[in-house]
Amino acid sequence: MVNTMKADLRFHADLRDFLDKPARSSGRVAHFFNAQGSVKDAIESHGIPHTEVARIVVDRRSVDFTYQVADGDRIDVYSVSELLGVAPTKTLCPPAPNPVRFVLDGHLRRLSRYLRLIGFDTVCEGAWNDDDLVSIQAREDRILLTRDVGLLKRSAVVRGAYIRATDPHQQLVEVVRRFHLARRLDPFTRCLECNGVLSAVDKDEVAGNLPPRTRELFDDYVMCPACRRVYWQGSHFARLTHIVQAARDADQAAAASSLHPLAERDHDDNDAGREL
């Protein structure tokens, strides 16, 4: 069937990264269609997941995702990153859950550890498939973080974000900025491995399981009630403190320069260790 109607879409800022190469520099795309459909479907048909869109303007009028595209429309589509300072009620972005909590694609395992490090309830299991991620996001009212564009296009994904950076430190800064988390940090309160909430434990209780040198050097320990891991302020502590500080500074920091658009899902490496 020949498409007989046409709308002009103009994507702004980093939404252009999702477009096919010829359209990337201008952000302009001709959208041909032959039956009425929502602007959400039109936008996503060109590669942009709805979670990354903060505002849609048709002929100077703001519309929501259900707007039915008409022949001859000129549609401007603005990115979440452009409207970070704008109240969510004035954008298409749903408000973040309170408290803020996340579910992460298994490929973002190091980011999940860093989000726990700064105190956010974060679940991430390599065994979960796309259906699992979407249903956990909805059922537990979590924000889905992924580098899988297709996953974010699913209509059941209400709260989600595409993670642009490939470096886990940069990813953390990106998430803190996007969800305005810098003032809501509660570092060193969650188990990095399993998301359990840590609580103080007597040295005597755990001494038998500690390396002798650790026992000598440290008096304060916390334990995860879920997986029984014990943490102390060991040699990794300074490095982890730096990561926390980078998260605190994230809102002030200049726009991250090392963000790479739409790279393949990155591979995770193991960053295990019990020392805080």
Ligand SMILES: [Zn+2]
């Ligand atoms: Zn644990």
